Amino acid sequence: MTTPSVLPWARFILLFAGLAAVSCYQPVSNSSGQPDDKPETSYASTGSESADPENGSPESDQQKEGNQLESLEGPVGGGFRANFESNLKRNGMDASAAVDPSNAVESRILAEYGAVFLTQAVPPPKVMFGSEEEASGFQSKAGVESAVLGGTSIELQPKAMAALKKASEEAKAKGLSITPRDGSEAARRSYSKTLDLWNSRFLKALDHWRAKGRLSSDQVSRLKGLPIKQQVSEVLELEKSGIYFNTFFNNSILYSVAAPGTSQHLSMLAFDASEFQNPEVRKILAANGWFRTVQNDEPHFTFLGLKESELPAYGLKKVSKNGGEYWIPDV
Ligand SMILES: [Zn+2]
Structure with a gap:
């Protein structure tokens, strides 16, 4: 059992310990057109x-x-x-x-x-x-x-x-x-690819919940405009009330894709x-x-x-x- 006296970071980890996520972000379709830069420098x-x-x-x-x-x-x-x-x-x-x-x-x-x-x-x-x-x-x-x-x-x-x-x-x-x-x-992978994968679920779920009347147009616009880190945070918060963002709108988005930038x-x-x-x-x-x-x-x-x-x-x-x-x- 956890105690309230653990360090903040550990407390959050324990809080979420029961959840597992998919970080592989299996692409919904094969994408081309990724940036193909070829960096040359390295950590020395x-x-x-x-x-x-x-x-x-x-x-x-x-x-x-x-x-x-x-x-x-x-x-x-x-x-x-x-x-x-x-x-x-x-x-x-x-x-x-x-x-x-x-x-x-x-x-x-x-x-x-x-x-x-x-x-x-x-x-x-x-x-x-x-x-x-x-x-x-x-x-x-x-x-x-x-x-x-x-x-x-x-x-x-x-x-x-x-x-x-x-x-x-x-x-x-x-x-x-x-x-x-x-x-x-x-x-x-590139950052934009992880962002694309996130949006493939996130945007679809916004449409879904707006159609269901669980999110207003204003809320949807606001969520779309948030900086990514805050967007992820608010998505996870909404999921606590059953507004899920995974493929079938019945579970956490983190079971479908992970947050942009974390792969x-x-x-x-x-x-x-x-x-x-x-x-x-x-x-x-x-x-x-x-x-x-x-x-x-x-x-x-x-x-x-x-x-x-x-x-x-x-x-x-x-x-x-x-x-x-x-x-x-x-x-
Ligand atoms: Zn992988």
């Missing part, structure tokens, strides 16, 4: 090079499965929150700027999608990118690597791509394959695999640092770059659902 000071000079293991891609993953600094005590703060600091980022504990939406997003902040690649600087500029600015700094997998061109952070390619090779050697689901959006795909640390149902494929991905970290989002894998055995020490807990496992923040 984060130790995010592909080799691992700090931990005394000079072997590289010839290592055996699972042995190539060595965390840069290892977990710190204190569970998820402490490791979240530590990893951002390691990357020159500030945890207090990453999430506002008094903001229920941000706290919820951290609880749902927060595993990504433990990545050994470059973590996102905040739980919610506020604009295209912010998201693409991060993507430029983190570095973008392209590759063709299963005939589809995808983009990820360099470390994430290297690990995915290695997993793909290992799968091939076993007569399996690891390929992108739903085209190039299986990996990197792990924006951080280029997520990959949706067609073969997600194959336990052997999941095992190969896990051995290369790719884990499922968003409950109920079955095809969605997140690049953590950590060994599975280390994950509890980083503050993640394993949840088993529908025959599969997810590693989520233990908060």
Whole structure:
């Protein structure tokens, strides 16, 4: 049972702990016309090079499965929150700027999608990118690597791509394959794409509830005009009174799509695999640092770059659902 004395951010997390969300934002249709910028710069000071000079293991891609993953600094005590703060600091980022504990939406997003902040690649600087500029600015700094997998061109952070390619090779050697689901959006996405997906549900639900007389035209206009963060907050508030924004207007919009700017795909640390149902494929991905970290989002894998055995020490807990496992923040 919770107590009223927990920290504000923890209280919100507990408040929403029963809800799971879908961060994969399966596109309603395949979209083209995404911005295709090719940023070149990268973070220089984060130790995010592909080799691992700090931990005394000079072997590289010839290592055996699972042995190539060595965390840069290892977990710190204190569970998820402490490791979240530590990893951002390691990357020159500030945890207090990453999430506002008094903001229920941000706290919820951290609880749902927060595993990504433990990545050994470059973590996102905040739980919610506020604009295209912010998201693409991060993507430029983190570095973008392209590759063709299963005939589809995808983009990820360099470390994430290297690990995915290695997993793909290992799968091939076993007569399996690891390929992108739903085209190039299986990996990197733009902010505008996450906004489009949000609007595909949000606008439809506004029409629905206006027709039902539950929202007035004035309310609809006002909601449409709100800044995104406030819009998300008010949508979640309306849902408490049964005005739902998911596809069938009977559940939270977060079961259909996530809030704009919050996708792990924006951080280029997520990959949706067609073969997600194959336990052997999941095992190969896990051995290369790719884990499922968003409950109920079955095809969605997140690049953590950590060994599975280390994950509890980083503050993640394993949840088993529908025959599969997810590693989520233990908060
Ligand atoms: Zn996904």
